[in-house]
Amino acid sequence: MATASLPSDLDRRYGLVRQVVLPGPLPLDGGGSLSPVEIAYETYGTLAPDGGNAILICHALTGDQHVASIHPRTGKPGWWTRMVGAGRPIDPARHFVVCANVLGSCMGSSGPASVDPASGAHWGMAFPVITIRDMVRAQGLLLDHLGVARLRAVVGGSMGGMQALSWPATFPDRVEAAVVIAATARHTAQNIAFHEVGRQAVMADPLWRGGDYYASNEPPAAGLAVARMAAHITYLSEAGLTEKFGRRLQSREAKSFGFDADFQVESYLRHQGIAFVDRFDANSYLYITRAMDYFDLAEEHGGRLADAFRAVPARFCLVSFDTDWLYPTTESRRIVHALNAAGARASFVELSSPYGHDAFLLDSPELNRVVDGFLRADG
Incomplete structure (x- = not known):
């Protein structure tokens, strides 16, 4: 049994952080499993009776679950208040929004800084090496706990975009749409x-x-x-x-x-x-x-990227920025070509910004319009 309850109405309204300890086991790509699994998360809005309005937001490398609320350590606003909030593309008035601290991180989810229940000491480097797909599987356990059987959409930028790509490839029947921003399907040299x-x-x-x-x-x-x-x-x-x-x-x-x-x-x-x-x-x-470096969606599916999306009914929105040299537009186009080869429904846009890779976190009316239009579409 999990040791945390479902979010209360107050939590849903104000996005209060919560933590749950799930029994697992969580199978890991590197071998073995993790049990129990701690996951820290925030929710905003209310899950619809039919469960059809859930959106999972996946954070980047140094991000966390505080997507639209005050960060408890820094006192700063959430990292994506430009995208999430009243009147924003992802609006708690319409959506049940979930953002979880990824496996391996240090804001309340299981990772090297958390305590190994077997020893009573911090895991440190004894924590098992993890992958992006392991992070996605952990998020799946959290959604099971929250009663979310199917996602209206999964949305993420940078490493969050890797998770957004991995979600429909890992759980094709649980995702209706994926928004992948400034991301890649595998790390280059x-x-x-x-x-x-x-x-x-x-x-x-x-x-x-x-x-x-x-x-x-x-x-x-x-x-x-x-x-x-x-x-x-x-x-x-x-x-x-x-x-x-x-x-x-x-x-x-x-x-x-x-x-x-x-x-x-x-x-x-x-x-x-x-x-x-x-x-x-x-x-x-x-x-x-290390998890990001190991990420190679094609490798996970026999070496051909299109095969990751063969049985995926979800529709996809890919966004890149013209000054992003970390994950340039060529990487997004590679994903789009694979989606087209798999017969998946995909849209793509390259936006202009002087801010490089971080543009997805900064004020971008064009990005907001793209995401809002995509999420409002019926597919």
Whole structure:
């Protein structure tokens, strides 16, 4: 039996965070299983009597379940209030919205920072290596608990888009529509390379201690900050960085001829790194980036991407951004071609934005119009 109850009316209205411990077992792609399974989540709106209005939102690498409510650690608004809320494309007045912290993360779901019930200690690096499909299976357990048999739609950007792709491929009878934004069907060598730089930065920090740093309360902050700085560059575009920072100096009239943050862009990246370590776990960063690197939807279905969608009745909406060099438009087109080859219903649009990969998180009226129109369509 699960140890958490269904959301109350108050939870549905205000999106209060909840946590459930499910008995499992959850089979894992790497072998073995996980049991029990902790999942932290938020819900917004009310599930319709026929269960036909549920939308699952999947978050990105460093995201969490606080999609449209105040983050308890940072005090900042939810990460996608531009998309979720009253009058937004995903509206709790029409939809029952679910967003779960992914397996392996550090905001309440089972991961290296959580406690292994068998030992009573933090999992650390003893936590099993996971995949995107494992994350999706865990979300399936949560939806079973919430009484959601079928999703009106699954929506996600970046790693959330990977989950949105994996959902209909894994549970073809449970998904009516998928919105995949700024995502890919598999990581390229360049994607893996950037992640490896970040992982090595974490593991080279003396405070990492092989992942066993929880008792000391001294996490490998310096290594994780560098990892975040390197990754954050990939989320932006050259045009956006030039427009925002150029070669302008930071709080000084001349170069220092030293190694302080002379340039504004250096100061910005250092701030991003420092802020990140206050809200994220280093081991979780290792596990989730590894899950993304292992993601290859074609490989999971015999080596041909179209075969992932052969028996999928869902309709798909693919969105890319013209300045996204992390998951460029060519990756979205590859998915669309596979969907077409499988006979799936698919629409695709490339939007223009100066903000690179992060454009899906920023103010984008065009993206809102695309998602709103797609979700309102009957299919």
